[in-house]
Amino acid sequence: MGDSTASLIEAYHDLNANIVDELEDEPSALEFMRYVAKNRPFVVRKAATEWQAFEKWDAAYLRKAMAGEDVKVAITPSGNADAVVRQEDASDVFMEPYEIEEPFGSFLDAIQESSGRREVDKANVRYAQTQNDNLRNEYSPLQSEVPSEISFARIALEQAADAINLWLGNDRSVTSLHKDNYENIYVQIRGQKHFTILPPVEMSCVNERLLPKGRFAPSDINVGQETDGLIVKLNTNAEPVPVATWDPDTPEEKTTRYSHLAKPLRVTLREGDMLYLPSLWYHKVSQTAGEEGFVCAVNYWYDMDFAGQHWVANQFVRDVYQDEQKKPQYPSLTISTGE
Amino acid sequence: MGDSTASLIEAYHDLNANIVDELEDEPSALEFMRYVAKNRPFVVRKAATEWQAFEKWDAAYLRKAMAGEDVKVAITPSGNADAVVRQEDASDVFMEPYEIEEPFGSFLDAIQESSGRREVDKANVRYAQTQNDNLRNEYSPLQSEVPSEISFARIALEQAADAINLWLGNDRSVTSLHKDNYENIYVQIRGQKHFTILPPVEMSCVNERLLPKGRFAPSDINVGQETDGLIVKLNTNAEPVPVATWDPDTPEEKTTRYSHLAKPLRVTLREGDMLYLPSLWYHKVSQTAGEEGFVCAVNYWYDMDFAGQHWVANQFVRDVYQDEQKKPQYPSLTISTGE
Numbered sequence: 001m002g003d004s005t006a007s008l009i010e011a012y013h014d015l016n017a018n019i020v021d022e023l024e025d026e027p028s029a030l031e032f033m034r035y036v037a038k039n040r041p042f043v044v045r046k047a048a049t050e051w052q053a054f055e056k057w058d059a060a061y062l063r064k065a066m067a068g069e070d071v072k073v074a075i076t077p078s079g080n081a082d083a084v085v086r087q088e089d090a091s092d093v094f095m096e097p098y099e100i101e102e103p104f105g106s107f108l109d110a111i112q113e114s115s116g117r118r119e120v121d122k123a124n125v126r127y128a129q130t131q132n133d134n135l136r137n138e139y140s141p142l143q144s145e146v147p148s149e150i151s152f153a154r155i156a157l158e159q160a161a162d163a164i165n166l167w168l169g170n171d172r173s174v175t176s177l178h179k180d181n182y183e184n185i186y187v188q189i190r191g192q193k194h195f196t197i198l199p200p201v202e203m204s205c206v207n208e209r210l211l212p213k214g215r216f217a218p219s220d221i222n223v224g225q226e227t228d229g230l231i232v233k234l235n236t237n238a239e240p241v242p243v244a245t246w247d248p249d250t251p252e253e254k255t256t257r258y259s260h261l262a263k264p265l266r267v268t269l270r271e272g273d274m275l276y277l278p279s280l281w282y283h284k285v286s287q288t289a290g291e292e293g294f295v296c297a298v299n300y301w302y303d304m305d306f307a308g309q310h311w312v313a314n315q316f317v318r319d320v321y322q323d324e325q326k327k328p329q330y331p332s333l334t335i336s337t338g339e
Numbered sequence: 340m341g342d343s344t345a346s347l348i349e350a351y352h353d354l355n356a357n358i359v360d361e362l363e364d365e366p367s368a369l370e371f372m373r374y375v376a377k378n379r380p381f382v383v384r385k386a387a388t389e390w391q392a393f394e395k396w397d398a399a400y401l402r403k404a405m406a407g408e409d410v411k412v413a414i415t416p417s418g419n420a421d422a423v424v425r426q427e428d429a430s431d432v433f434m435e436p437y438e439i440e441e442p443f444g445s446f447l448d449a450i451q452e453s454s455g456r457r458e459v460d461k462a463n464v465r466y467a468q469t470q471n472d473n474l475r476n477e478y479s480p481l482q483s484e485v486p487s488e489i490s491f492a493r494i495a496l497e498q499a500a501d502a503i504n505l506w507l508g509n510d511r512s513v514t515s516l517h518k519d520n521y522e523n524i525y526v527q528i529r530g531q532k533h534f535t536i537l538p539p540v541e542m543s544c545v546n547e548r549l550l551p552k553g554r555f556a557p558s559d560i561n562v563g564q565e566t567d568g569l570i571v572k573l574n575t576n577a578e579p580v581p582v583a584t585w586d587p588d589t590p591e592e593k594t595t596r597y598s599h600l601a602k603p604l605r606v607t608l609r610e611g612d613m614l615y616l617p618s619l620w621y622h623k624v625s626q627t628a629g630e631e632g633f634v635c636a637v638n639y640w641y642d643m644d645f646a647g648q649h650w651v652a653n654q655f656v657r658d659v660y661q662d663e664q665k666k667p668q669y670p671s672l673t674i675s676t677g678e
């Protein structure tokens with residue numbers, strides 16, 4: 001009896017080159033739809049160099065445009081919002097960041113000051129990463145400086161963007177491996193993002209585990225004062241959540257029997273570059289600050305289509321993997337040859 | 340432990356309405372690509388009423404256009420080319436038809452004469468069904484009377500049709516349930532075709548079995564004489580082939596434990612109607628003769644895309660099903676609750 005899950009991953013790699021396509025120009029809606037149909041990523045270098053955001057968004061301009069606005073900021077001890085943190089008792093928890101609101105100006109100051117000091121800076125790490133359509137809300141003064149839609153996506157997918165998110169941080173933040181139920185158009189404005197991505201068929205490589213949820217929070221004595229000395233607060237009311245615990249950058253640790261079959265793709269977005277990250281692809285994202293010591297990107301989330309086979313086939317891959325975890329490894333029956 | 344294969348089929352039906360979409364007009368390339376991406380069928384009623392074939396192809400015209408041409412004809416005892424036939428020893432064989440070449444005129448005579456006599460006619464059944472791009476070869480006198488490409492498909496899929504096939508027979512022929520590695524645009528010219536179709540996720544419903552191959556042939560005494568009295572010749576050199584043995588029209592027979600979950604879709608094509616049958620969909624096809632006692636259709640096969648997830652996900656569904664057949668049904672482990 002073969003191992004169907006291993007065959008799936010191997011067949012996928014036999015039939016799909018291990019590269020991210022680079023397109024000369026933004027695709028037409030039809031060209032884009034071909035990529036959506038195949039659930040394959042692409043990059044368009046310098047796609048956004050005509051955007052006003054690309055021309056204007058230096059630190060001084062952003063400070064002026066956002067003067068007087070408060071923004072939500074995620075705060076973590078080491079730049080790991082929405083990530084697995086090992087407890088003293090060796091158990092793992094899926095941690096959400098401490099969230100504060102602060103004036104945009106002081107937020108950007110803090111980002112710029114601690115940028116490039118990953119090794120030495122022991123202060124908490126800030127990242128504006130709310131993923132709740134923040135560009136059309138908190139950051140609305142900047143909204144008109146990016147397109148209101150990615151037109152090829154709007155036409156192909158016959159829908160408006162569900163969320164437009166601004167991401168602002170520095171090289172001290174890393175977004176852990178995860179996936180989203182969205183077709184994602186990700187555009188780099190300042191600095192660089194380093195994406196490590198895996199196709200959905202590699203679900204069984206990422207060691208998804210059900211983990212309790214927690215949140216970083218100031219210890220009671222510090223409330224409202226300092227954000228140093230964040231402690232872990234377990235959320236004992238929340239259901240455990242499925243979390244990918246394998247890290248493609250330390251591939252020998254926390255493995256499953258399939259992790260060695262994964263072939264992570266790596267792509268760096270430089271200023272003005274655009275990435276199409278197809279729905280359900282795993283992605284881990286790190287960053288390099290731009291000239292002014294910050295990193296800024298904007299992404300457009302379009303709802304994925306749950307019809308057809310795409311969603312259900314990926315649920316099936318997961319179900320089969322999970323069943324296998326529960327099943328005793330009995331030998332399979334051998335049919336007597338009658339001798 | 341759930342049954343992942345059952346969940347897959349049920350989730351598919353939860354997320355996909357059990358209908359074949361009817362489009363007002365031929366789709367644009369982009370609209371078509373959305374259907375390809377979802378791997379969902381559609382019908383366009385009266386899409387081909389402007390085709391010359393639709394206007395001209397009555398029996399007299401066809402006889403004249405094809406005068407002097409020989410055509411390949413499949414001959415079977417009961418209209419079941421490429422079908423499972425039960426042997427006297429109760430074993431099943433996948434039978435291919437006896438093939439002859441005959442003048443087009445006498446072929447069409449035979450088709451028209453035996454049409455509508457399914458109950459009484461005991462003579463062998465003829466069907467021109469070679470599926471080898473016959474319209475651009477044997478039937479080339481008729482080729483210019485249908486479009487050389489289905490333009491929305493050629494543009495969307497960025498390729499020329501791999502084969503254009505003409506199908507000519509009567510109501511005595513039925514094409515058994517099977518699937519093809521093609522995106523299929525099927526256009527009815529005369530008479531009706533009744534399609535019963537199943538999505539690829541229903542693979543585990545169709546009771547695919549590995550069967551030996553055989554071919555109908557005249558018994559040795561008859562060679563070159565008569566085609567009555569065809570006998571079964573086993574092809575002992577050929578590898579057994581996987582064949583769907585469940586029949587959606589007799590759903591209680593030859594079932595698997597999943598057959599009851601299948602929701603076959605039924606669609607009848609009338610003269611001028613066009614069907615998009617997506618790659619890997621199972622289809623069974625029966626027919627009703629038109630006014631002149633024959634049934635004629637033309638279909639365009641475009642190569643499916645083996646990249647992305649579509650092909651490998653469907654292989655995975657099959658592998659999991661086949662593994663399950665081989666596995667003893669041990670109980671799954673129960674985790675002690677510590678009480």
Ligand SMILES: O=C(O)CCC(=O)C(=O)O
Binds near residue numbers: 180
């Ligand atoms: O930019 C990042 O840090 C993460 C981006 C991300 O996860 C997303 O766009 O879904």
Ligand SMILES: O=C(O)CCC(=O)C(=O)O
Binds near residue numbers: 622636638
């Ligand atoms: O028309 C028929 O009899 C069968 C059609 C078919 O199987 C096909 O188009 O693939």
